[in-house]
Amino acid sequence: MALRRRLTTIRRMITRKRLAAGAWALLAALVAGLAAPAPATAADGPAAKEPPKVELVLDVSGSMRTRDIDGQSRMAAAKQAFNEVLDAVPEDVELGIRTLGADYPGEDRERGCKDTRQLYPVGPLDRTEAKTAVATLAPTGWTPIGPALLGAADDLAGGDATRRIVLITDGEDTCAPLDPCEVARDIAAKGIHLVIDTLGLVPDAKTRAQLRCIAEATGGTYTSVQHTEELSGRVSQLVERAADPVVTPVPLEGAARCADAPVLTPGLYTDREAFGEHRWYRVDVRPGQELRASVSIAADRPVERDYGVLMRAVTVHGREIVRGSEAGDGRTDLISTGLRYPKAPSDDDVEASAAEVVCLQVSNSFSAAPGVTSEPGLPLELTVDVVDAPDEAADVASFGLGRGWWLLGLLVVVGFAAGLLWGWVSRWRVAVWRTN
Amino acid sequence: MRITRILAAGALAAAALLGAAPGAVAESPSPSSSDGTATEGGGPTEAGTTFRTATPVRQGQLATANASSGDYLYWVFTADAGQRPTVRATVTLPESAARHGASTWRIDVYDGLRRRQPCMYGMQSRAAGAEASSVDLACTLRPVRSLADPWEGDPLPGSYYVRLTVTALPEEDLGLPVRAEMEAVSKEVGGAYAVDGALAEPLVPGVSAKEQRNEERAGLEVSTGWWSDRWLWTGAGAVLAALAGVGGYVLTRGTGRPARVPPGA
Numbered sequence: 001m002a003l004r005r006r007l008t009t010i011r012r013m014i015t016r017k018r019l020a021a022g023a024w025a026l027l028a029a030l031v032a033g034l035a036a037p038a039p040a041t042a043a044d045g046p047a048a049k050e051p052p053k054v055e056l057v058l059d060v061s062g063s064m065r066t067r068d069i070d071g072q073s074r075m076a077a078a079k080q081a082f083n084e085v086l087d088a089v090p091e092d093v094e095l096g097i098r099t100l101g102a103d104y105p106g107e108d109r110e111r112g113c114k115d116t117r118q119l120y121p122v123g124p125l126d127r128t129e130a131k132t133a134v135a136t137l138a139p140t141g142w143t144p145i146g147p148a149l150l151g152a153a154d155d156l157a158g159g160d161a162t163r164r165i166v167l168i169t170d171g172e173d174t175c176a177p178l179d180p181c182e183v184a185r186d187i188a189a190k191g192i193h194l195v196i197d198t199l200g201l202v203p204d205a206k207t208r209a210q211l212r213c214i215a216e217a218t219g220g221t222y223t224s225v226q227h228t229e230e231l232s233g234r235v236s237q238l239v240e241r242a243a244d245p246v247v248t249p250v251p252l253e254g255a256a257r258c259a260d261a262p263v264l265t266p267g268l269y270t271d272r273e274a275f276g277e278h279r280w281y282r283v284d285v286r287p288g289q290e291l292r293a294s295v296s297i298a299a300d301r302p303v304e305r306d307y308g309v310l311m312r313a314v315t316v317h318g319r320e321i322v323r324g325s326e327a328g329d330g331r332t333d334l335i336s337t338g339l340r341y342p343k344a345p346s347d348d349d350v351e352a353s354a355a356e357v358v359c360l361q362v363s364n365s366f367s368a369a370p371g372v373t374s375e376p377g378l379p380l381e382l383t384v385d386v387v388d389a390p391d392e393a394a395d396v397a398s399f400g401l402g403r404g405w406w407l408l409g410l411l412v413v414v415g416f417a418a419g420l421l422w423g424w425v426s427r428w429r430v431a432v433w434r435t436n
Numbered sequence: 437m438r439i440t441r442i443l444a445a446g447a448l449a450a451a452a453l454l455g456a457a458p459g460a461v462a463e464s465p466s467p468s469s470s471d472g473t474a475t476e477g478g479g480p481t482e483a484g485t486t487f488r489t490a491t492p493v494r495q496g497q498l499a500t501a502n503a504s505s506g507d508y509l510y511w512v513f514t515a516d517a518g519q520r521p522t523v524r525a526t527v528t529l530p531e532s533a534a535r536h537g538a539s540t541w542r543i544d545v546y547d548g549l550r551r552r553q554p555c556m557y558g559m560q561s562r563a564a565g566a567e568a569s570s571v572d573l574a575c576t577l578r579p580v581r582s583l584a585d586p587w588e589g590d591p592l593p594g595s596y597y598v599r600l601t602v603t604a605l606p607e608e609d610l611g612l613p614v615r616a617e618m619e620a621v622s623k624e625v626g627g628a629y630a631v632d633g634a635l636a637e638p639l640v641p642g643v644s645a646k647e648q649r650n651e652e653r654a655g656l657e658v659s660t661g662w663w664s665d666r667w668l669w670t671g672a673g674a675v676l677a678a679l680a681g682v683g684g685y686v687l688t689r690g691t692g693r694p695a696r697v698p699p700g701a
Contacts, residue, residue: 200611212506212610219486223504224611226534234613237502241482246489247642268488268642290636294550296487322586326552331603333508336487338549340586381487383550383641390583393633398582401666403627408673415677419684427688 050161052242053094053122055152056082056235059169059201061101064139066170066202070228074170074201075139081232082134086127088236090243096122096155097130100148100169101141112142113175116151145173145180149214153187153194163194164220164242166235170201172210181213182373185300188218189272189376191251196220197238199231217300219333219379249381254279258316258359264384272377273297278363283384284355288345292385294324294338295362297378302369309335314359321358327365334381335364342389483509483600483616487550487641490597495521499618505530505539506610509600511618514638517582517593518629518664519622521545522558525573525600528615532567535612539564539605543573543618548594548639553577561603573600579625583633594639596620630664 058078069077082097089095097120104115119137120130149165156163173180184196197220198211208224215222221238225231249268255261261280273279285291295311308327314320324337346353362382368374394400483501484490490510493499499511515521525543529535542561545553558574577591584590600616637643 203611205607208607208610221485221504221507222611223613230613233502234504237482241485241489244482244489249488266642292549292639294641296550324549324551331601333486333601336546336550336552338547338551340549342586385641385643387643388636390635391633393583393631395632398627398630398632398664398666399662400632401630401664401670402673403666403669407669408676411673411677412680415680416684418677419681419686420688421684422681423685423688 050159051092051094052162052164053096053156053159054164054166054239054242055096055098055122055155056085057098057100057148057152057165057167057169058082058119058134058137059101059143059145059167059171060099060137060139061141061143061169061171061174062105062139063143063171064201068202069226069231072228073139075137077228077231078168078201079134079137080228081235083131084232085235085239086125086130086134089125089127089239093125093239093243094122094161095125095130095239096120096152097133098148098152098155099137100144102137104141106141109142109175113144113178114147115141116144116148118151118155122155142174143169143171144175145169145210145214146175146178146183149180149183149187149196153190153192156194157192160248162242162246162248163192164238165194165196166238167196167198167211167214168201168231168235169198169207169211170203172204172207181210181217184214185217185373185376188300188379191270193248194218197223199223199225199234201225201231213301219298219300252281254281254362256280258282258314258361261359264360264382266385267383269382269384271380271382273362273364273380274377275364275366275368275374277377278361279380281360281362281382281384283358283360283386285341285343285358285386286355287343287353288389290340290342290387290389291358292338292340292383292387293360294336294383296334296336296381297362297364297366298334298381299332299366300379301372303372304367304369305329306365307332307335307367308365309337310361310363310365311337311339312361313339313341314361316357316359342392344392345389479619480511483511483618486510487546487597493618493620495620495622497619501616501618503614503616504611505602505605505614507601509616509618511598511600511620512595513598513620514594514640515577515580515591515596515620515622516638517580517634518624518626520577520579520625521591521596521620521622522574522576523596523598523618523620524558525598525616525618526570527564527573527600528570528617529564529568530609530612530614532569534609535566536606536608537566539571539609540603541571541573542601542603543575544599545575545577546597546599547591548596548641550597550641551589553589553591553596563604579629581629581631583631583635592635592639594635595641627664627666627669630666634662 064075065073067073099119100116104112120133152165187194196214196218198215200207200211203224212222223234247268249270252262252269252271254271258280261282263282283291297309306329310325312320312323322339322341324339326335326337328335479497479499480491480493481500482491490512493511493513495513501509503509523543523545527541540563547553555575556578557576560575562571562573564571580591580593598618
């Protein structure tokens with residue numbers, strides 16, 4: 001092992017020398033002419049995975065009768081948009097449709113607030129069947145957004161596909177105390193990578209605030225819809241977005257101290273970190289390797305204006321090696337930072353070449369806005385890479401080479417002086433020899 | 437592998453030599469052609485919503501996206517050592533009748549480690565008045581170096597994430613449709629920023645992981661890492677020194693015989 005490492009070191013030294021020799025080969029290259037460096041080939045997409053799942057959640061409450069979208073009722077606009085979207089759904093997406101407020105027209109709040117059902121099950125899409133199902137809908141009941149979201153999350157459960165809920169509604173939830181925003185945050189906290197995008201049809205201030213909150217809690221987007229084509233365009237875009245391949249992070253739980261911390265291999269992880277909490281992780285780094293870690297903490301709820309994140313790489317003995325920190329203010333989705341720790345190659349014995357345990361401490365300085373719950377913690381995303389250590393710099397300048405007119409001037413002066421000196425010395429020697 | 441690298445670099449050197457007039461050994465700030473010469477308008481038409489889903493875009497490619505105001509739009513491009521990337525973005529706002537006031541837009545650039553990179557020049561953030569129809573943003577990063585101390589945040593070869601978002605707007609204007617355009621181009625800064633050492637792998641997330649996040653690597657040409665115009669400067673210096681040395685030597689020889697040698701010796 002040590003031998004191999006030493007060989008590598010020697011090879012690196014040789015490479016350097018050879019590179020220097022490459023400069024001499026420059027003339028040869030001049031003759032050889034131009035040969036463009038081969039560009040990196042574009043890589044293929046990730047391997048086939050489970051098909052992504054999307055559920056469209058449509059509000060069919062009584063208020064959808066209002067005729068204020070391009071002169072037609074909200075319901076008609078939604079139906080038209082659904083038809084267009086269903087035609088454009090990519091082949092590999094499993095799509096389902098859930099309604100809320102479609103069935104119970106009565107006044108009983110308790111019953112009205114349970115009124116959500118799956119109109120079309122999540123699975124391979126039969127466009128005609130789905131369209132027929134949508135065509136039967138008529139604006140009817142209450143607006144139980146929270147229960148509908150819970151139902152949709154259940155519909156999408158299972159497997160490790162990417163999941164997305166697209167919520168289309170024209171009014172705020174009428175079924176307090178179950179706050180749909182809290183529901184969304186709970187769903188997100190389950191660690192099933194479910195994103196909720198919300199669309200408000202001609203929304204008022206309260207609806208907007210609620211839909212925004214739902215979207216923010218799951219890393220989704222909020223759109224305000226005034227026209228039919230906006231609705232179909234946006235929903236299609238969201239459905240297609242679900243079809244984009246994306247790496248799903250591995251959920252894990254960091255510890256309160258390094259000794260108990262989970263050991264991470266290179267990869268992508270998610271965790272939750274409460275306001276002011278510290279989370280520890282561990283990574284093994286061998287000599288001659290470089291640790292790269294980056295972290296981002298998302299603000300999935302209203303937070304105070306100023307915030308920050310700090311990640312420190314610490315030895316097991318508590319010495320800080322390197323840190324990454326970032327602070328910011330104002331509107332944001334997340335704050336992120338990263339660090340690099342190249343560990344020098346060890347020169348000799350096997351013991352020294354054993355892996356070093358590097359503790360990573362992640363802390364944040366977010367604070368919750370008034371009236372905002374602090375549970376569960378903020379979503380945290382951690383990427384860890386371990387690669388070969390860099391070719392360390394032996395000098396500030398590339399290969400210690402010089403540059404600029406001062407360098408040229410100096411070399412000319414010194415060269416000239418050396419020539420003079422050499423000339424005088426040789427003349428003096430010739431003179432001495434001749435006289436003797 | 438090594439040899440092809442050296443040959444390729446040699447060819448680059450040759451190109452630099454051929455392209456440079458004899459006197460122009462100095463600064464050669466030719467605009468970057470930077471490989472990413474995809475067809476105009478052939479860029480991606482969607483943007484990602486987080487680092488993980490950032491849409492890869494090549495330098496010089498115009499990326500567009502339809503979005504709702506309030507969305508966070510992410511793109512990722514790659515930059516190599518010796519380049520100084522500039523990110524430009526234009527946001528086309530909804531018609532002013534639909535809006536309720538001024539909004540402030542902003543681009544942030546993060547490196548492959550998700551560290552925010554400061555802008556040397558450019559309007560990174562700009563307020564659009566209630567009547568404005570679009571807003572232009574720009575951010576010029578520091579030159580990318582081949583290696584930096586771990587304690588420094590210098591830009592390194594690898595991925596660069598661009599985040600475009602609105603930072604302030606009236607509550608009523610959230611979620612309205614906007615159209616965004618983004619383009620990243622680089623200027624070659626030359627050997628003045630050529631430092632010693634090189635990363636073993638570019639700063640691209642997931643390079644060591646088994647999972648495929650290669651779409652982000654797609655745009656990164658392999659950096660040869662050792663070529664800079666410092667070789668020319670130093671070589672030219674050596675030649676000049678040699679010439680000056682010969683000159684100095686010849687000067688001491690004089691034209692005829694040494695004065696002190698007696699005639700007939």
